[in-house]
Amino acid sequence: MEEVNESRTISVDVSNEMRTSYLNYAMSVIVSRALPDVRDGLKPVHRRILFDMFEMGLRANTSFKKCARIVGDVLGKYHPHGDASVYDALVRLAQDFSLRYPVVNPQGNFGSIDGDPAAAMRYTEAKMSRIGEEMLQDIQKETVNFGPNYDDSMQEPTVLPASFPFLLANGSSGIAVGMATNMAPHNLQEICDAISAVIDNPDITIDELMEHIKGPDFPSGGIICGLQGIKDAFMTGRGKIVVRSVYEIETSERDHDQIVFTEIPYQVNKADLVKKIDDLRKDGAIPMISVVRDESDRKGIRIVVELKVGAEPMVVLNQLFARTALQSNFNVNNLALVQGRPQMLTLKDMLVYYIRHREEVVTRRTQFDLRKAQERAHILRGLKIGLDNIDEVIQIIKDSADNAIAADRLVSRFGLDQIQAQAIIDMKLGRLSHLETSKILEELADLEQKIAYYQEVLSDEGKILKLVQSEVRALPSSLVPKDRRLTKIAREELGQSTLEDFIKDEQVVVLISNKGFAKRIRAEEYEAHGRAGKGTRTTKLQDGDFVNHMFVAFTHEYVMFVTNAGKAYYTKVFEIPEASKTAKGTSIKNILQLETTEKITSIISFKEFSEDHYLMMATRDGVVKKVSLNNFVNAKVRGIRALFLDEGDELLSCDLIQEGDEVMLITKLGRGLRFRQDNVRAMGRASRGVRGIRLLANDQVAGLLKVDSTKRILMITENGQGKQVNFDSFTVHGRGTQGQKIYRLGGKASFIVGVLSVDDENDVVCATLMGQTLRVHVNAISIQGRNAAGVKVVSMKFAGDSIVAIASTERDDEEEVEIPEQAPVEIEGIVDEDEEEDDIPVEDDVPATEPSDNE
Structure with missing residues (x-):
């Protein structure tokens, strides 16, 4: 016997198969699950639920039936998916906090606005509401097309007649593959007025339609703030509507x-x-x-x-x-199926498509009524002929062997057709009475009038539209006679009334601890002390936490937080919670969406975003970068990239500058470089920056200052030493040089903690590792030369304590304590040994690890 070796392997291209299969799946989700039809506003599952309830006879005036029975019937006949999907859809159709006009009447626990789920479907009951009935009105008059169900054993409607404008009135939401819909509910009376207006004037504009439909009308009420979001949604299909409690x-x-x-x-x-x-x-x-x-x-x-x-x-x-x-955004996305394809819809589009659907439904209904009226009139005309010749008709029937022969003889004798002849044969003898005969004649006359009316309506599209219009106008009074708008609309945009209107614009000190706790304290709460005073506690520290950032600003200003990772965030000062001196504050993560590894390294304040102002940034390794402040307007609490850092480097300090400014970079080991800001060209956010200062071995940048001839440079070391130096003590050098000596370190002072730009109208506030703070008048700190070692500014209250942060604030004229003796390390007029190296230019060949001028 010859062996047959037939291969059962089919070779296919995997990429084509995946592409085709995924596309089929995506279209199935879009068309058959997630998006509503623009005509009746329903997804397939909702349409099947309502149609099944209609077939079960669950009208508004009938008794309730168990939801389990409804769900089981829908699953068995039309929707072969999980019972949870059907029951969840049924529950939502009945929730008055989900739908503006529910189409199902519930009985039992159908969930709550608190998020409580509905009871199991074996406990709950439901039936259609009057509005639900309206969705299926005239469906038995061949007004919509039917198609086979999933197993081709039954027919189901592809769309409902929907004399109630479900999509506009209740909205819809759903997520498909690659697209989503989120449509707002509206007030029925306003919708009906708008539909009537479109029928009267097909060229009506959106602005004119907004005179009828004021905006969304949510079932939970609320207040819509401003009209712009509503207008955007109506004109484009997309818009952000701000809703307040x-x-x-x-x-x-x-x-x-x-x-x-x-x-x-x-x-x-x-x-x-x-x-x-x-x-x-x-x-x-x-x-x-x-x-x-x-x-x-x-x-x-x-x-x-x-x-x-x-x-x-x-x-x-x-x-x-x-x-x-309590204030939320409803992001409108009017996406619905138009002839089976997803389409973004304006307000007028939705109204026009609904009118077209109703026009088709009314036309098909009228055609059905006309056909039925003509069929009935045809029979009645035959009965009239029979009644007019009743004696002869009776004789023909009596003389005939059977009904078939009698029908044929009636057809040939009176010119009837088989239908009329059979109607005469089937007529009861009781119809021969004078009263019954009159009823037949009256019915015929009435039908002839209806036939004339139906023919007149069908002959004129305008009359069809008028009929649609009259039916729409009658909906509010018949379905929801006491309906009123639930959502109020405030014409003023939200920006015209903000939190700033209720916050006093005052100077505050912002403190941020090493573990990320932030608070603001009024600046006047700091008591001014003499130089070398002991200070007061401003933070209740726990688990080794300490204050490492301080900033002074006004409550209405913006505060930009720049992190060591090169990202920028901003908020308003008043949004940082106010707290007492001893409170630890609120986690900064409650205010900003910081990443786990990010630490705030610099904080600046400003009144508004401007293209004329720039953010000058400096890294620990001496890289600088200049970016227009306007580039950060979208940063907010989520943050955006300000600088791309080299590996191992981190962003250290920032300042605001504008055209004509000069800046100084000051290092921890006492070098200062003054250069013009235009030596650094403005860059985009997604760039690395350029070399700012050439650092000596083991040195790092301590701070960046904007040069101001009316102010001085104030420096504080980790052990509380400090001094002031005039900006004029430094000459302008080229970017990328080593600069000049600015502080003589030695003895107990190992490095500079921070630098400030100050004048006699300022106080300096110092914070220590253990939470001690001290406010000192700036004019109590000596102005010294570049080579001086400074004076004692802060006396530590605790052994092992050290300065970790400094900030400036407005002067507070309190009585000062006695100024202690100056430290003997100050040296004036001594020439810097390293002065010859102060102006070393940058090398032409920059190593690959150094930042260049290329973004």
């Missing part, structure tokens, strides 16, 4: 102010919201909150935020809006 300020029984929220933004989980507010209270991020309570019941939402004595309600309120979902 509705609140009242009341007085509690303890005479404390309390903020009561009665409406929250759409799709916000109330339980999570209350927990977030309480977490902010516990963390001290909003310290003026005393208690948070959820007093909501079936009558409505009531979230009570009780304040401490002396708290400013509007300040707390705006902090809550900034930090919680």
